[in-house]
Amino acid sequence: MRKCSLSNLSAVFDKISENLALYIPVDTNGGAKFEKYESGMVMSEALNTVRSAKDFFFPQIEDVAAFKVEGKNIEVVDTRVIKDDFVIFGARACDVKAFEVLDNVFLSDPVDSYYANRREHGIIFALSCSKPVETCFCNAFGIDCTEPKGDVSMWKTESEMYFKANSEKGEKILALVADLLTDGEEKVVESEKAKTKEVLKKLPLSNLSPDKFGGGKTKEYFDDPAWKSLSESCLGCGTCTFVCPTCQCYDVKDFNTGHGVVRFRCWDSCMYSDFTKMAHGNPRLTQLERFRQRFMHKLVYYPENNNGLFMCVGCGRCLAKCPISMNIVKVMKTLGGKN
Amino acid sequence: MQRIGVFVCWCGSNIAGTVDVQAVAEALKTEPGVVFSTNYQYMCSQAGQDIMKQAIKEHNLTGVVVCSCSPRMHETTFRKTAAAAGLNPYMVEIANIREQCSWVHKDMPTGTEKAIILGKAAIAKVNLNTPLTPGESPVTKRALVIGGGIAGIQTALDIADAGFEVDIVEKKPTIGGKMAQIDKTFPTLDCAACILTPKMVDVAQNEKIRIFSYAEVTDVKGFVGNFTATIKKKARYVKEDVCTGCGICTEKCPQKKVPNEFNLGMDNRRAVYIPFAQAVPKVATIDPDHCTMLKTGKCGVCAKVCTAGAIDYTQKDEFIEENYGAIVVATGYNPISMDKFDEFAYNQSKDVITSLEYERLMNAAGPTAGKLLRPSDGKHPHTIVFVQCVGSRCSACDEKGKEYCSKICCMYTAKHAMLTRDKYPDTDVYVFYIDVRTPGKSFDEFYRRAVEDYGVHYIKGMVGKVMPEGDQLKVRASDLLANKQINIDADLVVLAAAIEPDKSARPLATMLTASMDTNDFFTEAHPKLRPVESPTAGVFLSGACQGPRDIPETVAQAGAAASKVIGLLAKDKLTCNPCVASSNEIMCNGCSSCANVCPYGAITYVEKEFRQPDRTTLVRRVASVNEAVCQGCGCCTVVCPSGAMDLKGFANNQIMSEVDAICK
């Protein structure tokens, strides 16, 4: 366990950013957001960023390949570049857990090299939560927000930041700033954790449980009449999907630049009406089917294929951001409450 | 994928002088879709055209790009060439490398580079061209003239003269319009009735012309060549075909106190009446608002005295539907109401009258049998004040008047002044004016005669107030030239009221989807080049419904409108411009934006059933373009937020592909 005083944090940032790209959450008009650190930036106090940290490994837009077309001939250009190492500083336990969810998709065979490339070079400094809020329910998915995973775990007290490396990658970065750190005591961290745990008990969603869901429950929930009322007001926008740290559906599109074709992939949302639209029909015709797909995927299909791991980390972003305040908690309570 | 042939023209040295045509043809060879590319001295020559024809056949071309002079010059030529070789003419695009390239740029590299880019843009467009076929629609060989004044009469006569059937719809019981009420005409001072009534008789006797008098157009559907109009023939309670026009009923009718509108209410008529002696059709009409029989069921005098048995109290409004190929609007004008012009005391004194009322006072068939007598006491007036521009040429912020010049007032006032002085030399005549406008043949001479020969007092200035006092009218005015106030004790004040379009014009315009200006005058398709056509195809304008005008102008325009109608009716079929808007009904929201901006009324809305993906059907309101009416401006395509409306020949993707090619 190592530590530095909060007043010294900027020195740590400066040091890290001298060597590799460093991203920290900063406050903007649109809420907290990870930005590339430049000297003088102040780390946000916000509990979480508006967009999740998934962008680092699965950005909203990324080029897949490029093509040059001349007459009848095509030339494929591999536009991939190996990433340099970078540090994500201050991701929370829920977002870090979300990486595991994404890994199961992108690192399973065949490995998605774009994701793998970024993942390999990303070094995660995960920060324990000290002030969880009413929309938090990571607990429900077995996440301990005071014990975040990642290459380095961090705890913040009134005046200090504590660091614990969990991996070689993490060790290396801490070594980089070794001069700025001193030894820290477990005890302080433990008492900080205990305080947070007390708050967790008081949270309104502390009793939420996904036990009623999981693999093998498709038949049980698929035709539930409650989907109708749950989905009736859904706008079919992509807000929940795009702020969600675990949503990973994407679209692949071509852009004609006038002198070639860039094939890129971008986030897509199963809530969009054209998500599954084909030339001759659409298997998910109404918002009900699309809405159901999103939550069944998170609560049933994904766990079925991934040893019971749910595709939700309880970060609460969708609770805060849905234009019509419909969310996974309401879905879980409505469907689960019936049985 | 198209198979495009590119033909680069040298135009002698006109193009080849600054553009390396060989290089252009070579560079365009590798563009997408291009399978053939060549250059030639004069593409428009017979030999050049033959090269194109041969290439189209030999290479199975589906599209052609000609890099040459302006499409305004030879687009038609090359389209015809392509058509002759079996290619759809609308698969031809021109890259203008002469007027917009070789002629405006000096050096060869620059010109060549630009010519290549222009060629690429044309190729990009042709790649997205689709064959277009002009639609055809039949023409109903009959015209409808709405309004039976001199404008309508002249138009109808001219059209009938060319051998086409014409229907005149007149809302009054007789045709003749305003001209029938006028006494003399400027600048020749011949009697209006003498020149108008023979024309009215011609109309009545013309086999090709039907008159629907006492009738209104209540609905118009369709489009150029194919209009269907509904005409409401109001019940006149007199069988038109039986009535001989003898006039006995109008003498015996006990209801004598009906204000006579023909004389502008200055005398009375009976409840059954013939507006004036030379009315056409000369048929009596019962005024249902005043007829005791119709109101109470008691009377029946007219029926008793009618030897022909023409009276029919049970008559109902009759609706007639008729097809027309062309419609002429000749709804005319009216003097504006003087209600708002309190300063002239029009409502306070009977001796303040409008010019049209003055016409009637001067007319031998008028309320005073042509003697100039004051309406109030029947005395002969000695001092008469004419006020010009009452309600004309007002500032835009002035709520009661019109901004425009009514055009005819200067001349008729000069006429009135002159006639008055001529008939009654003992009168003093004053004319207050802002400007005297006399641009017309013999007009200024006429006006000067009034001043110089007849001693009319023309005073530049406006009348501020007219105050009735005793049996006189105190007129307070300013003389701008002398820069002083003038007070005149007048016996009669005549107001040259502004004229405005007839009130029936606006609802009619809506029916016809013809556009109007803010003053409710019909707008012309082009103010200079198409002055007698409405922007709505097949609708033509005659007379003062389009703007203030005098009789000769009206007659000239009436003839012009007739000739346009004849030109249209002479065709058996109309070929439509194929570059028209078309709406993708699947995407259309039915919001009406497109219909709102369409200058031609080409867009209508239909309720259409759509099959939903879930196999149910849904009725939606969607836009539908009448290709015979659309002129292809494309205005609708931009207001359509969903992009459902597109323009054939200049489609969104075609224009964007040109943009792309240019910016590449």
Place this chain on the structure above:
Amino acid sequence: MQIENKKPLIVAFCCNWCSYAGADLAGNNRLNYPAEVKIIRVPCSCRVNPMFILRAFQRGADGVILCGCHPGDCHYTSGNYYTRRRMALLFSMLDYLGIERDRTRVEWVSAAEGAKFAATMNDFVEKVTALGENKRLEDLRCKK
């Protein structure tokens, strides 16, 4: 960095009846204007969708000019009145977003105004050249 005096790219939308004819007249009279100006013929200025203008900027145009008949002279009676409103609002919005206002223009050029066409283009190109490359509405993917 090497400062290259790159020539601007100008897209001119010209209505078929007045401005395109005006451009032809400029040609007939051999009135020079820069070759950077590339004309796209449209039936009426009211055919020009704001999307086309944005598209031009995206694809690398440095300036876009719309030419139509003088107000009141529109071949289709009212097309250019609509154009005027649309472009007034669009250009005002672009300006509001901080896009240089000299990159866009509407000009009324009649079929008789060949000289005006050439003069307008000379002036417009000069103004756009002074602004340099379009950076604020560029799409880097479309750059070579």
Place this chain on the structure above:
Amino acid sequence: MNNEALIPQVCVITNVRVDTPDVKTFRVVALDGKKPFVHKPGQCAMISMPGVGEAMISITSSPTNEEYIEFSIKRCGCFTEWIHQAEAGQQITVRGPYGNGFPVDTAFKGQNLVFIAGGIGLAPLRSVINYVRHFPERYGTVDIVYGARSMGDLVYYKEIIDEWCKDSNINVHLTIDREEEGWDGHVGFIPNFVKELNFSTDKTAVLCGPPIMIKFTLEGLKSLGFKETQIFTTLELRMKCAIGKCGRCNIGSKYVCKDGPVFRLDELDELPDEY
């Protein structure tokens, strides 16, 4: 960096055959003139024209064909529209093969097979039919029931007549929807035809065709006594990645691109009704 599934290889169309008014078959090889990959019968590939689109198309040629692969494509969307106007020599991009393919080495082994296809549905089955024809010793009897709207809509007609019909252990049963001049074969819809043919239940059935045909044919087969475990079908949904990641081709927890497209009927019954 690793090979990336999403980056395709360039192949070239060497031959285009018009099968019906809206179906063409494209012969494709890699730039070196060889097959771009080895596939299993029933597998698919993503083929694409950059800037136009990419589509999942089943490979219709048999793996036993060593020279090239073939795709039969019906014109129905943006990309298919494009490829229909392509000529020999046109390059396209190909990635794959994707999907599980038919269980030719397991469930089908030693079995009597009946292939039932409607319209373009014969395309995916052709690969397995020709595979089975190549190894007649591994399988029992083979019946092929194939129908289309009209004679002109029957794909591979020449191959069916000249090759399949001539194979001794293959029974071909053709049908068209409506009477037509020059047709002396069976007329009627496939589901009824299947019932009329009254297959014995010692066969494994493989179905492919439009949803409505599948639905009624299944009923027919079941009425003949076929069990769910004896029936296989192959599905098609919208796909983007073809590798089970982009998230749109799933039916319940199964991805058609990865876990399918071939499903045994009892597997399919386990999945929610959303295809």
Place this chain on the structure above:
Amino acid sequence: MQKISRETLIEKAKELLQNGTVSSVLGWKAGEFSYDVTPATFNSVEELEKDFVYNDFCGANFSKYLVKATIKAEGKILVFLKPCDTYSFNQLLTEHRFNREKVYVVGIPCEGMVDVEAIRKAAGEGIVSVECTNDGLVVDTLYNGKVKLAEQDVLLERCKVCKSKKHVAYDELLGDEGEVIESKRFDEVERLEKMTPDERFAFWQRELSRCIRCNACRDICPACTCEQCVFNNPKSGVENKAAANSFEEKMFHIIRAFHVVGRCTDCGECSRVCPQNIPLHLLNRKFIKDIDNFYGEYQAGAEVGSRAPLVNYTTDDIEASDAVRKGDGENA
């Protein structure tokens, strides 16, 4: 706090359901917390009594829901509309987007709706409950205990500068018809206009760069009811699913704003729902301000059937070049 209570609305809905005037009710449904209400259809009195709410968080504008709801519904739908919602209602009617006969509008007064983000900012994160009282909000928080807030301070942006309390469409009113009020809604636009172009560019670049193209602004917008949006249509030439770069970010928002010119009633829903807090209303308001400035005041939706400025003209309209100058306060 809202002047009208949940009970009054339920009472009214009950009455209309029971006397057969309507067969369903479009209203707000209670959520997990004090503030997360969801638009919902209620079909029975029981449903209403169980879940119906009306409080300071009922900002959602129901007008757009009517487009689809009127197609599906058998009978009449009762919809509660706040004054600003009625403008959208009229605008949709002007565009023939639904059948007026199938809707029964009860106009309800609105005292301004509250922005939960603003509460979070003012009272601190971790909201346990929010109580709306006559003299402000009492917010119980996890970390700062009970915090009292003045309602005015935490109103939604659009409510702070409310343009009208007037109901322009209704079958029945609960409360007054209300009046159009003087608003300071253009102040922020003016502030931007006064900046230098460089500053403006930087401002919008910064704001729009946050856009994640989630389409919430479009999908909530009552003016965006196209059968198919150009941004979803591969053939439109501007389709894009994600803004690939700053050009596409701008293009999306410019075109979206342009498509609703003269149709946008300034209901403010776009800004309310933007998960990234992009001040989208400043784009729409710029157009509204320009329209007022160039062509005379025009309020979309004030009356059914009015002719929007872009489908209208006068012969002496301002020229585009003068408009740009006038737009930023320079004399034209």
